[in-house]
Amino acid sequence: MILAVESSCDETAVAVVDEKARVLLDFKYSQISLHKEYGGVVPELASRSHFEVLKELEHAISGVGLSLSDLKSVAATMGPGLVGPLLVGSSFAQGLALGWAKPFVGVHHLRGHIASALLSARLDQCLTISERSERVFPAWVLLVSGGHCQLLSTDRELRCEILKTTSDDAAGECFDKCAKLMGLEYPGGPLVEKHAQSCTPAQLDQAAKWAEQLPRPKSAEGFSFAGLKTAFRLLLTELKFVPSSEMLAPLCRALEIAVSDSLLSVMKKSFEEAEVPPQNLICCGGVSANLFLRKKLESWCESRGVSLYLVPLGLSTDNAVMIALAAHLQNPSLSLKQVFARVKL
Ligand code: KG4
Numbered sequence: 001m002i003l004a005v006e007s008s009c010d011e012t013a014v015a016v017v018d019e020k021a022r023v024l025l026d027f028k029y030s031q032i033s034l035h036k037e038y039g040g041v042v043p044e045l046a047s048r049s050h051f052e053v054l055k056e057l058e059h060a061i062s063g064v065g066l067s068l069s070d071l072k073s074v075a076a077t078m079g080p081g082l083v084g085p086l087l088v089g090s091s092f093a094q095g096l097a098l099g100w101a102k103p104f105v106g107v108h109h110l111r112g113h114i115a116s117a118l119l120s121a122r123l124d125q126c127l128t129i130s131e132r133s134e135r136v137f138p139a140w141v142l143l144v145s146g147g148h149c150q151l152l153s154t155d156r157e158l159r160c161e162i163l164k165t166t167s168d169d170a171a172g173e174c175f176d177k178c179a180k181l182m183g184l185e186y187p188g189g190p191l192v193e194k195h196a197q198s199c200t201p202a203q204l205d206q207a208a209k210w211a212e213q214l215p216r217p218k219s220a221e222g223f224s225f226a227g228l229k230t231a232f233r234l235l236l237t238e239l240k241f242v243p244s245s246e247m248l249a250p251l252c253r254a255l256e257i258a259v260s261d262s263l264l265s266v267m268k269k270s271f272e273e274a275e276v277p278p279q280n281l282i283c284c285g286g287v288s289a290n291l292f293l294r295k296k297l298e299s300w301c302e303s304r305g306v307s308l309y310l311v312p313l314g315l316s317t318d319n320a321v322m323i324a325l326a327a328h329l330q331n332p333s334l335s336l337k338q339v340f341a342r343v344k345l
């Protein structure tokens with residue numbers, strides 16, 4: 001089993017995952033309420049909160065009944081993220097590793113998101129992590145989080161090649177910024193989804209019309225959401241937007257339609273251009289929790305005969321289970337420098 005710590009932003013998470021992909025511990029502490037009044041994450045406050053939570057956790061971890069002889073290594077996110085929070089979490093994990101005389105594995109946060117696909121329901125019949133990874137990889141990965149939006153080609157050791165990336169914002173950022181324009185709190189993505197789900201049939205028609213007014217990427221070069229965000233702002237002005245449920249629900253659905261279409265259009269073109277299109281597709285990162293996007297991906301993959309590996313809903317956003325899973329897959333003999341030098345994700 002591997003114990004992992006994730007502290008790259010405003011969530012302190014610790015998890016233990018064994019070789020059979022059983023999650024023995026999945027602790028998460030969100031700092032959202034701490035940063036609310038500042039309108040964004042305050043790095044110093046985040047670092048202090050991680051420190052306070054992890055200090056207390058040392059006892060909780062001892063209480064899990066971990067058998068040190070079964071513990072293969074201790075892992076932690078080394079980046080990308082806020083330097084202070086990363087230092088607190090990774091130092092804590094390295095301290096545990098030293099104290100327990102276990103190897104320390106540094107994990108790239110985005111590789112964690114990719115590895116979370118190992119817990120896809122599609123793999124429930126597999127008995128071990130190794131069996132699961134053999135089924136999933138090699139795969140293409142649609143990685144859609146708050147800071148990243150990329151199409152990657154990935155192998156079993158999580159070596160990645162970037163196929164497409166965004167020329168401006170990430171999909172999650174687009175949801176968050178458009179949500180803010182409508183007066184919704186951060187993170188906006190889940191709230192956009194909640195309002196969109198309350199659409200009446202008439203509002204769904206309205207949403208489809210508004211979605212047509214929003215732009216999609218013009219070329220297959222890469223993802224782009226800046227134009228969509230500006231068009232959404234102009235639409236709000238044109239409609240003299242007031243935050244009522246009559247307006248919020250269809251606007252949120254229109255946004256979901258436009259973002260999902262944009263993601264799918266770049267991905268479809270990449271499949272068409274590929275000499276050997278992949279058999280497997282992973283969709284991961286916070287935005288992959290969006291049910292509208294999931295449905296769109298499911299029906300497209302089914303029509304193409306592509307196996308789609310979706311991350312369990314609770315593991316789409318940041319967590320430490322994904323870091324433990326990535327540490328299970330990574331070549332343990334790599335130095336931290338090598339982990340980060342192999343590819344700039
Ligand atoms: O992967 P993640 O937890 O953190 C990063 O590594 O960035 O992703 C957070 C992003 C936020 O932008 C959030 O608004 C978005 O994921 N998100 C969603 C949903 N849940 C989270 N976007 C759309 N629909 C959701 N259900």
Ligand code: ZN
Nearest residue numbers: 113145317318
């Ligand atoms: Zn993330």
